[in-house]
Amino acid sequence: MEMMSGAAMVVRALKDVGVKHVFGYPGGAVLDIYDALYAQEDVQHVLVRHEQAAAHMADGYARATGQTGTVLVTSGPGATNTLTGIATAYMDSIPMVILSGQVPSVHIGEDAFQETDMVGCSRPIVKHSFLVKRAIDIPDAIAKAYYIANTGRPGPVVVDLPKDIVNIQESHPYQFPDKVQMRSYNPTIKGHMGQIKKALKALLEAKRPVLYVGGGAIACDASSLVTELAEKLHLPVTNTLMGLGAFPGDHEQCIGMLGMHGTLEANKTMHNADCILALGARFDDRVTNNVDKFCPHATIIHVDIDPASISKTINAHIPVVGSVKSVLTQFFEQMHEINDTERKEQLADWWEQIASWRTRKCLSYAGSNELIKPQQVIESLYRHTQGDAYVSSDVGQHQMFAALYYPFAKPRRWINSGGLGTMGFGLPAAMGVQFAHPDAVVCCVTGDGSIQMNIQELSTCMQYGLPVKVISLNNRALGMVRQWQDMIYKGRHSHSYMDSLPDFVKLAESYGHVGIKVEKPEELEDAMARCFALKDKLVFMDIAVDQNEHVYPMQIKYGAMDDMRLSKTERT
Amino acid sequence: MRRIISVLMENEPGALSRIIGLFSQRGYNVDSLCVAPIEDSSLSRLTITTAGDDKVIEQITKQVNKLIDVLKISDLTDGQHVERELMLIKVGTRSDSVRDEVKRTVDIFRGQVVDITPRNYTIEVTGTSDKLDAFIHTMSQTAEIVELSRTGVCGLSRGEKSMRQ
Numbered sequence: 184m185e186m187m188s189g190a191a192m193v194v195r196a197l198k199d200v201g202v203k204h205v206f207g208y209p210g211g212a213v214l215d216i217y218d219a220l221y222a223q224e225d226v227q228h229v230l231v232r233h234e235q236a237a238a239h240m241a242d243g244y245a246r247a248t249g250q251t252g253t254v255l256v257t258s259g260p261g262a263t264n265t266l267t268g269i270a271t272a273y274m275d276s277i278p279m280v281i282l283s284g285q286v287p288s289v290h291i292g293e294d295a296f297q298e299t300d301m302v303g304c305s306r307p308i309v310k311h312s313f314l315v316k317r318a319i320d321i322p323d324a325i326a327k328a329y330y331i332a333n334t335g336r337p338g339p340v341v342v343d344l345p346k347d348i349v350n351i352q353e354s355h356p357y358q359f360p361d362k363v364q365m366r367s368y369n370p371t372i373k374g375h376m377g378q379i380k381k382a383l384k385a386l387l388e389a390k391r392p393v394l395y396v397g398g399g400a401i402a403c404d405a406s407s408l409v410t411e412l413a414e415k416l417h418l419p420v421t422n423t424l425m426g427l428g429a430f431p432g433d434h435e436q437c438i439g440m441l442g443m444h445g446t447l448e449a450n451k452t453m454h455n456a457d458c459i460l461a462l463g464a465r466f467d468d469r470v471t472n473n474v475d476k477f478c479p480h481a482t483i484i485h486v487d488i489d490p491a492s493i494s495k496t497i498n499a500h501i502p503v504v505g506s507v508k509s510v511l512t513q514f515f516e517q518m519h520e521i522n523d524t525e526r527k528e529q530l531a532d533w534w535e536q537i538a539s540w541r542t543r544k545c546l547s548y549a550g551s552n553e554l555i556k557p558q559q560v561i562e563s564l565y566r567h568t569q570g571d572a573y574v575s576s577d578v579g580q581h582q583m584f585a586a587l588y589y590p591f592a593k594p595r596r597w598i599n600s601g602g603l604g605t606m607g608f609g610l611p612a613a614m615g616v617q618f619a620h621p622d623a624v625v626c627c628v629t630g631d632g633s634i635q636m637n638i639q640e641l642s643t644c645m646q647y648g649l650p651v652k653v654i655s656l657n658n659r660a661l662g663m664v665r666q667w668q669d670m671i672y673k674g675r676h677s678h679s680y681m682d683s684l685p686d687f688v689k690l691a692e693s694y695g696h697v698g699i700k701v702e703k704p705e706e707l708e709d710a711m712a713r714c715f716a717l718k719d720k721l722v723f724m725d726i727a728v729d730q731n732e733h734v735y736p737m738q739i740k741y742g743a744m745d746d747m748r749l750s751k752t753e754r755t
Numbered sequence: 756m757r758r759i760i761s762v763l764m765e766n767e768p769g770a771l772s773r774i775i776g777l778f779s780q781r782g783y784n785v786d787s788l789c790v791a792p793i794e795d796s797s798l799s800r801l802t803i804t805t806a807g808d809d810k811v812i813e814q815i816t817k818q819v820n821k822l823i824d825v826l827k828i829s830d831l832t833d834g835q836h837v838e839r840e841l842m843l844i845k846v847g848t849r850s851d852s853v854r855d856e857v858k859r860t861v862d863i864f865r866g867q868v869v870d871i872t873p874r875n876y877t878i879e880v881t882g883t884s885d886k887l888d889a890f891i892h893t894m895s896q897t898a899e900i901v902e903l904s905r906t907g908v909c910g911l912s913r914g915e916k917s918m919r920q
């Protein structure tokens with residue numbers, strides 16, 4: 184058996200798992216591990232500027248590839264700095280492993296220098312965690328961590344490593360397990376046949392069916408099956424914020440995103456449906472609006488890998504536990520030949536109804552000669568990237584504009600913090616994507632508030648030559664907060680004004696990047712073209728947009744799904 | 756409604772705190788909790804009494820089951836079951852008459868006096884939680900209760916069924 188130090192084991196186990204990139208930041212408790220990273224090339228370490236960003240990078244990397252992202256940080260502040268990133272990944276079911284240093288075993292519990300109970304701090308926001316006690320347990324703990332993170336419903340896993348067990352002066356036998364098996368962890372992947380038959384029957388008999396597709400369909404790479412099902416059965420499809428791209432946004436059967444800022448047609452279709460097939464979606468409160476008024480006519484079929492997601496907020500009439508991919512495969516096995524003409528006939532009235540909702544063109548907005556409209560920026564971005572970019576986003580109005588005005592045709596292209604709504608996510612997440620896909624066009628749509636929450640990573644971008652395109656919709660305000668204040672607090676803009684903004688162009692330049700300021704509508708197209716012509720450069724687009732624009736449509740609180748404001752003056 | 760939930764889990768550090776944390780994080784009640792390793796010492800069995808409507812209990816069951824350390828969970832109150840709780844209670848016995856009355860009550864409840872000092876008795880009583888409540892109530896009318904400690908409920912389903920099949 185090979186002999187090596189605990190630190191070498193950590194690096195070796197990462198290699199054996201297949202890890203290519205580790206996002207991290209050194210410190211006392213992990214110096215041995217950093218020493219082991221020094222003399223090798225199997226695992227590339229990316230030095231960030233703040234540990235929160237390391238977690239978001241690993242997260243973006245995972246969202247874009249489906250592979251588990253890896254974070255390495257020191258004990259105490261290094262570890263606690265990752266917590267927002269871990270919570271972000273947890274809420275969106277993103278596979279991630281966080282290796283955190285810990286004080287030496289003998290000092291645990293003594294309030295030693297840089298000691299925090301990382302397993303305890305992270306407990307409510309991880310899928311699982313390990314405090315490794317002996318060096319020989321390192322390979323097993325790491326193998327298990329990756330296995331747990333990326334099977335079943337994915338999620339973050341913390342591996343806490345006391346300094347004494349990774350000591351480079353000691354040697355231990357290294358053995359990486361061939362196979363991970365855990366008697367207490369066996370996620371259900373295949374659906375129950377009886378339930379599948381029931382679900383299929385309900386779906387085929389429905390007169391007003393709809394497919395409601397969430398992030399779970401992307402997590403298990405089921406997009407092509409979703410599309411196949413929708414096309415075969417002529418079903419209208421709505422994607423959640425997390426599911427954008429699971430079904431192509433530019434497909435004629437796509438009725439757009441649903442929920443709080445969903446399209447009129449998506450929310451109307453849901454509300455009036457007689458059968459909803461939910462695939463890897465979780466009936467989040469940002470989707471359902473008032474649960475008591477939720478979709479009163481629908482038989483609800485809920486397919487999810489996590490039994491705890493089923494009937495949590497909305498009761499499912501036909502629950503199916505399993506991965507969307509397996510369950511849809513089983514659907515096809517059970518489905519008889521579909522007569523296309525008859526099928527179309529069956530849904531003709533329904534589609535006619537949907538077409539009438541579409542005529543309202545709920546995403547139309549009034550343009551202006553003086554002010555750039557945020558919607559217009561996203562439409563321009565879509566054109567200049569041929570709708571094929573990876574787009575990460577921060578949180579706020581710009582996020583909703585990006586979600587609504589950039590119809591993602593492919594899964595894993597839209598990278599956003601849906602569940603936690605973490606400002607500061609966008610830039611580091613885009614960087615993670617760029618590491619995974621060095622040649623791809625990667626954009627970060629952000630706002631003047633959010634970008635400042637992790638702007639220090641512009642330095643990391645310089646160090647690693649990441650040509651991320653930062654598209655900042657600068658409205659000189661915390662726009663989404665301001666919108667709510669306009670709507671609910673009579674326009675009292677309490678602390679939603681971003682005073683003293685830096686000159687973002689100069690700031691970008693000081694980091695060694697290119698900055699472009701855009702202030703007039705007529706400058707926008709040229710500026711975008713210049714931005715995307717600079718293929719090898721990070722370009723920071725500081726685009727002054729109309730401060731008074733609101734995101735519409737917007738559900739009305741306590742109402743049904745389809746009770747919506749359509750503009751500042753109109754409602755359903 | 757009161758429910759008794761039985762959990763079979765890995766006997767590992769951190770496992771218990773995950774379960775407790777889950778209850779507080781999601782706002783579920785814990786009325787009592789009782790945990791110890793079983794004959795296979797790599798496993799522990801935990802019994803929680805909680806309260807909630809069917810929807811809450813369904814969520815509790817699913818969320819607990821989702822924890823990686825948990826092998827199995829069952830709601831004992833779903834079927835026929837046996838439940839017991841043990842209590843140690845120390846009562847003041849100032850006079851002979853009190854001592855006699857205490858002794859009588861202990862016999863009626865099939866308890867046992869396990870420790871004696873000139874000033875008090877320590878009594879062990881086993882039974883359902885209701886029985887222990889009744890014992891405390893009765894005792895408090897005769898003697899001064901110095902202190903008491905209850906284990907919380909533990910239980911098994913009746914009949915052939917076992918959690919480890």
Ligand SMILES: Cc1ncc(C[n+]2csc(CCOP(=O)(O)OP(=O)(O)O)c2C)c(N)n1
Binds near residue numbers: 607629631658662
């Ligand atoms: C870390 C964090 N803090 C606070 C919030 C609350 N919040 C949601 S949107 C928003 C404003 C975002 O402003 P900006 O990034 O400028 O985007 P805009 O809405 O103007 O497009 C705030 C403060 C949050 N989501 N995340």
